[in-house]
Amino acid sequence: MNSAINDNLRRQRRFIFVTVLILTLFGTLMVYESSSIYAYRTTQDAAYFFKKQFIFFAIGLACFFLMLLVDLEFLRKHAKEFLFLTLIVLVVLLVIGKKTGGAKRWFHLFGFNLQPSEFLKIFFSIYCIDYIIKRKNNIKNFSTLIPLWIIVGVMCAIVVVQPDLGTAIFWVLWTLCVLFLYRAKKKHLGLIVLVGVIAAVFLITFYPYRFRRITGYLNPFADPQDSGFQLIQSQIAYGQGGLFGVGFGESRQKLFFLPAAHTDFIFSIIAEDFGMVGTVFMLLMFFVLFHKMYNIAKTSEDEFRKGLLFGILLIFFLEIVINIGVSCGLFPTKGLSLPFVSYGGSNLIAHYVLLALFFNASRVDARQVKPMLAPDIAGGAWL
Numbered sequence: 001m002n003s004a005i006n007d008n009l010r011r012q013r014r015f016i017f018v019t020v021l022i023l024t025l026f027g028t029l030m031v032y033e034s035s036s037i038y039a040y041r042t043t044q045d046a047a048y049f050f051k052k053q054f055i056f057f058a059i060g061l062a063c064f065f066l067m068l069l070v071d072l073e074f075l076r077k078h079a080k081e082f083l084f085l086t087l088i089v090l091v092v093l094l095v096i097g098k099k100t101g102g103a104k105r106w107f108h109l110f111g112f113n114l115q116p117s118e119f120l121k122i123f124f125s126i127y128c129i130d131y132i133i134k135r136k137n138n139i140k141n142f143s144t145l146i147p148l149w150i151i152v153g154v155m156c157a158i159v160v161v162q163p164d165l166g167t168a169i170f171w172v173l174w175t176l177c178v179l180f181l182y183r184a185k186k187k188h189l190g191l192i193v194l195v196g197v198i199a200a201v202f203l204i205t206f207y208p209y210r211f212r213r214i215t216g217y218l219n220p221f222a223d224p225q226d227s228g229f230q231l232i233q234s235q236i237a238y239g240q241g242g243l244f245g246v247g248f249g250e251s252r253q254k255l256f257f258l259p260a261a262h263t264d265f266i267f268s269i270i271a272e273d274f275g276m277v278g279t280v281f282m283l284l285m286f287f288v289l290f291h292k293m294y295n296i297a298k299t300s301e302d303e304f305r306k307g308l309l310f311g312i313l314l315i316f317f318l319e320i321v322i323n324i325g326v327s328c329g330l331f332p333t334k335g336l337s338l339p340f341v342s343y344g345g346s347n348l349i350a351h352y353v354l355l356a357l358f359f360n361a362s363r364v365d366a367r368q369v370k371p372m373l374a375p376d377i378a379g380g381a382w383l
Contacts, residue, residue, distance in 0.1 A: 063353050165334075251272045
């Protein structure tokens with residue numbers, strides 16, 4: 001029986017891994033398609049972003065296989081220290097980081113940009129799930145949640161100062177969803193939602209550029225040359241793509257019309273190139289990916305690992321829904337990348353580490369809390 005479960009999990013993990021590889025390779029190709037002209041104008045190298053993304057892909061794969069060797073219990077035991085260290089790095093970034101595009105989100109090292117906030121996805125998810133599991137019997141007491149929300153508040157305060165309101169909103173939303181899954185009281189979650197809405201209204205109202213984003217979202221044609229420009233250009237990309245698309249490499253919106261075409265709005269370029277048929281096919285790939293990950297998560301018998309599996313799945317799900325929703329005009333612009341597809345080194349590496357953690361936590365023998373050994377990889381136990 002245990003062997004049959006292992007074989008089934010191995011097949012599903014292989015499917016997930018191959019699907020992610022396909023998405024990444026396709027995304028790398030789309031990075032070249034959407035950025036080549038911009039890259040040539042700014043760097044005199046049309047393949048500049050493509051080559052960087054391929055390097056990130058190689059680093060991400062290396063990190064993936066290295067993380068398979070890590071004992072998950074070690075990460076769980078020291079999750080607080082790793083999270084604290086990440087927050088310290090984010091504070092240091094605010095002090096010594098160089099502003100790029102009006103924001104201090106990246107360290108510039110050896111010709112590459114490192115975004116430390118991406119690694120909160122790894123350490124905060126482990127810390128949060130561990131915190132909830134240890135206190136699950138008191139999860140309905142609001143006092144139990146206060147320390148967790150203080151940590152979330154500190155995280156959000158730091159990233160908002162960068163400024164990066166989108167990441168702050170993401171973490172509040174993710175934490176609310178996780179607590180809801182663990183059956184925290186709805187009135188307690190509602191109170192957090194109320195506090196979050198008040199804070200968001202304040203941060204939007206008193207910062208003109210954020211307010212313009214909201215007005216541009218609500219009525220982009222009221223200011224088509226400024227706050228509504230990006231959303232309008234994204235909609236034009238969808239319209240030009242039609243049913244079957246204009247063809248790969250034939251996108252017009254990449255010709256300096258659509259800002260962030262190779263990052264936040266890469267899905268719009270995909271829609272223009274491959275039309276509704278192509279976008280529906282990609283959505284189906286994401287759906288099947290989520291379905292396989294859900295099937296693995298629900299079979300786990302260890303509470304911490306099951307929580308972590310669902311937590312990682314929720315990270316991927318929220319990011320994909322928000323990114324595509326923004327490009328379609330369903331949500332205001334938030335600056336979240338499309339996992340495994342958009343350009344961005346820190347984002348791609350962090351997601352491959354999360355995928356490795358998912359594989360790590362999904363092992364059958366891990367449910368008996370056995371550390372992983374290198375021979376398991378050689379024997380094909382992981383893929």
